[in-house]
Amino acid sequence: MKDSYQFQHRHILGIEQLSPTDIFHILDLALSFKEISTRSIKKVPTLRGKTIINFFFEPSTRTRLSFEIAAKRMSADTFNIAASTSSAQKGETLIDTARNLEAMNPDIIILRHGSSGAPAMLTRYVNAGIINAGDGTHEHPSQALLDMMTVRDHKETLEGLKVAIIGDIAHSRVAHSNILGFTKMGADVHVAGPATFMPPHLDTLGATVCGSVQEAVTDADVVMALRIQKERQDDPLIPSLREYAQFYGINKAILKNAKPDVLVMHPGPINRGVEMNPDVADGETSVILEQVTNGVAIRMALLYLIMGTHGAEA
Amino acid sequence: MSDMIILQNGRLLDPTTGTDKTGDLWIKDGKIIPAESQIPENCRVEDVTGKWIVPGLIDMHVHLREPGEEYKETVESGTRAAAAGGFTAVACMPNTKPVNDEASVTKFILAAERNASTRVYPAAAISRGSAGTELAEYGELKEAGAVAVTDDGLPVLDSQLMRRAMEYAGSHDLLVISHSEEMALSKNGAMNEGVVSTRLGLRGIPVAAEAIMVYREIALAELTGQRTHIAHVSTLAATDLIRQAKSRGVKISAETTPHYFTLTEEAVGDYDTNAKMNPPLRTETDRQAIRAGLQDGTYDCISTDHAPHSVLEKECEFDQAMNGIIGLETSLPLSLNLVREGVIEPLRLVELMSSAPARILKVPGGTLVEGSVADVTVIDTEKEFVFTKESILSKGKNSPFIDWKLQGKAVLTIMDGHVTHDELT
Numbered sequence: 001m002k003d004s005y006q007f008q009h010r011h012i013l014g015i016e017q018l019s020p021t022d023i024f025h026i027l028d029l030a031l032s033f034k035e036i037s038t039r040s041i042k043k044v045p046t047l048r049g050k051t052i053i054n055f056f057f058e059p060s061t062r063t064r065l066s067f068e069i070a071a072k073r074m075s076a077d078t079f080n081i082a083a084s085t086s087s088a089q090k091g092e093t094l095i096d097t098a099r100n101l102e103a104m105n106p107d108i109i110i111l112r113h114g115s116s117g118a119p120a121m122l123t124r125y126v127n128a129g130i131i132n133a134g135d136g137t138h139e140h141p142s143q144a145l146l147d148m149m150t151v152r153d154h155k156e157t158l159e160g161l162k163v164a165i166i167g168d169i170a171h172s173r174v175a176h177s178n179i180l181g182f183t184k185m186g187a188d189v190h191v192a193g194p195a196t197f198m199p200p201h202l203d204t205l206g207a208t209v210c211g212s213v214q215e216a217v218t219d220a221d222v223v224m225a226l227r228i229q230k231e232r233q234d235d236p237l238i239p240s241l242r243e244y245a246q247f248y249g250i251n252k253a254i255l256k257n258a259k260p261d262v263l264v265m266h267p268g269p270i271n272r273g274v275e276m277n278p279d280v281a282d283g284e285t286s287v288i289l290e291q292v293t294n295g296v297a298i299r300m301a302l303l304y305l306i307m308g309t310h311g312a313e314a
Numbered sequence: 315m316s317d318m319i320i321l322q323n324g325r326l327l328d329p330t331t332g333t334d335k336t337g338d339l340w341i342k343d344g345k346i347i348p349a350e351s352q353i354p355e356n357c358r359v360e361d362v363t364g365k366w367i368v369p370g371l372i373d374m375h376v377h378l379r380e381p382g383e384e385y386k387e388t389v390e391s392g393t394r395a396a397a398a399g400g401f402t403a404v405a406c407m408p409n410t411k412p413v414n415d416e417a418s419v420t421k422f423i424l425a426a427e428r429n430a431s432t433r434v435y436p437a438a439a440i441s442r443g444s445a446g447t448e449l450a451e452y453g454e455l456k457e458a459g460a461v462a463v464t465d466d467g468l469p470v471l472d473s474q475l476m477r478r479a480m481e482y483a484g485s486h487d488l489l490v491i492s493h494s495e496e497m498a499l500s501k502n503g504a505m506n507e508g509v510v511s512t513r514l515g516l517r518g519i520p521v522a523a524e525a526i527m528v529y530r531e532i533a534l535a536e537l538t539g540q541r542t543h544i545a546h547v548s549t550l551a552a553t554d555l556i557r558q559a560k561s562r563g564v565k566i567s568a569e570t571t572p573h574y575f576t577l578t579e580e581a582v583g584d585y586d587t588n589a590k591m592n593p594p595l596r597t598e599t600d601r602q603a604i605r606a607g608l609q610d611g612t613y614d615c616i617s618t619d620h621a622p623h624s625v626l627e628k629e630c631e632f633d634q635a636m637n638g639i640i641g642l643e644t645s646l647p648l649s650l651n652l653v654r655e656g657v658i659e660p661l662r663l664v665e666l667m668s669s670a671p672a673r674i675l676k677v678p679g680g681t682l683v684e685g686s687v688a689d690v691t692v693i694d695t696e697k698e699f700v701f702t703k704e705s706i707l708s709k710g711k712n713s714p715f716i717d718w719k720l721q722g723k724a725v726l727t728i729m730d731g732h733v734t735h736d737e738l739t
Binding site for chain 2: 204
């Protein structure tokens with residue numbers, strides 16, 4: 001079976017499009033690429049001569065740098081465009097900007113955008129491979145893949161694990177992709193947070209909504225806290241960060257309900273003392289920095305696979 | 315063009331008299347006249363055997379975009395699309411630039427040089443600039459030709475202003491049309507709040523945003539005793555509220571649109587901006603409730619909320635795209651589906667698309683009674699066609715029904731005795 005498998009996707013728009021076999025394949029490939037980053041000369045010629053554009057309409061440190069490092073370690077030429085320096089400031093539409101980029105023949109465009117569905121839209125206008133690096137409140141597939149990789153590194157398998165995700169599920173593309181991903185891989189995803197943070201019909205994505213953080217983390221193998229987005233001011237979602245920390249923050253006391261070897265995760269950046277206490281974030285079972293390390297390997301795998309479906313010799 | 319037309323052997327459908335029979339219709343000098351013993355010379359005679367002869371269709375909710383947004387639509391292009399869709403009259407919404415909140419704008423829309431292919435009935439604004447703070451001058455607007463007032467596109471958030479609008483409009487015998495939306499709940503929403511919005515990561519617009527405001531309008535109509543019309547209803551909840559209000563005698567009328575009884579939120583699919591409108595497409599439960607409301611009389615009429623936009627406003631990120639779809643050229647075949655699927659009878663369809671809007675707006679038409687204005691549509695209910703982008707007459711090409719195979723078409727549209735659309739020759 002494994003020999004006949006071929007990765008078919010021309011774009012990575014979300015976990016929704018990926019099958020469990022696709023995810024297995026991506027995680028295995030990333031694991032084989034991970035070693036490259038530990039060499040003294042961290043570069044392979046795999047994507048030499050390929051052009052990759054990082055097209056970021058929202059601020060990002062981690063994700064943008066991670067994609068750039070991934071591309072450079074595979075010898076691709078990378079270019080970064082941020083919204084603040086792009087023609088978007090002059091009123092150019094996303095489609096026009098993308099068509100102009102296309103005219104310079106990039107192989108892959110990595111897009112982060114504030115509008116859900118923006119990467120899906122671009123696939124209708126350009127031939128380059130599109131990788132979604134986070135779109136609105138929709139998906140952030142590379143983050144979910146690196147999270148799954150990190151958990152699998154520690155737990156061997158994702159099947160049968162209890163994964164608790166705590167926080168603003170409704171506005172989190174990370175939560176959305178992780179719920180879909182972990183569920184596809186056979187894990188049991190439980191979420192908790194105030195009802196103002198819960199999107200309607202969350203069960204249709206595969207998650208179980210819990211009435212309290214304690215219920216969600218009890219016997220959990222993985223506890224993931226999400227960043228409170230302080231910038232979301234137009235909607236009265238919570239009364240204060242102080243109260244949020246008190247009732248929904250992840251601390252040592254609440255983690256006592258989880259399994260002793262529970263993995264503590266966070267997609268970053270952390271609001272320390274709000275959604276997660278420092279003693280937990282820096283604690284023994286925290287894998288937050290491993291997530292970042294694995295991010296490079298996952299993105300190398302995604303770039304490699306997408307180049308493969310674009311007719312190039314990878 | 316001869317001014318006399320004789321339609322022979324058609325299926326005459328007139329809800330105002332309950333007529334449903336095979337027969338002829340004579341038209342002369344812009345009027346429907348009794349048949350004479352001899353067919354005179356120089357008149358057009360058409361054998362329309364097997365086709366329906368109905369009073370001209372009337373769409374009481376259309377955006378013609380003129381003045382100010384002629385790149386989207388004009389009175390000329392919009393009414394040409396309307397005539398092709400079988401309409402002989404449209405009411406046009408006031409959210410133009412400038413807003414139709416004073417007599418000069420109403421007169422501009424009605425100016426003869428607009429070359430309209432249908433009768434045009436301007437709906438004026440409820441409030442100055444549709445800003446929701448001061449009443450517009452209804453007396454002058456009515457004299458200039460307005461038939462209704464509405465801030466369509468926007469709700470009137472201030473309940474006291476809405477109450478006064480109903481009362482004052484009543485004094486000038488103007489219909490108040492409500493765009494029912496609680497904006498605090500719908501703010502920044504891009505589609506129905508539900509399974510699909512969660513899957514796509516789009517901000518949702520809950521059913522409650524419509525239901526709350528529909529209930530307020532019912533309560534105010536009850537308080538003031540003035541006739542009030544609820545525009546473009548999309549939900550089961552609002553359907554129930556309207557049904558209950560009517561059963562206790564509140565002077566309320568309501569419309570829904572072909573997209574609400576044809577499509578659901580699933581049509582948004584992979585961020586298709588042609589399935590984005592306000593109120594949004596809802597669930598299958600809502601769609602079924604709308605159909606039930608069309609059947610049992612909760613809804614008085616079918617309107618289109620024809621809302622043309624340019625590609626600039628639709629070929630973009632979903633949450634940035636403008637709300638609205640065109641509807642004039644697809645309304646009839648989609649509504650005929652209701653007949654084919656056994657939801658309503660042919661006479662009821664004609665009531666919904668012609669007689670009722672004429673009655674609600676208090677305008678001529680909606681009947682085939684002798685002596686009435688000769689606004690008549692001949693419908694070939696069997697005619698099949700593919701609704702291609704290239705075939706669209708409206709300037710707007712924003713339709714979720716593009717490339718749908720549709721059945722049923724107006725083959726002859728006659729407005730005031732003149733042929734405005736002709737597929738018979």
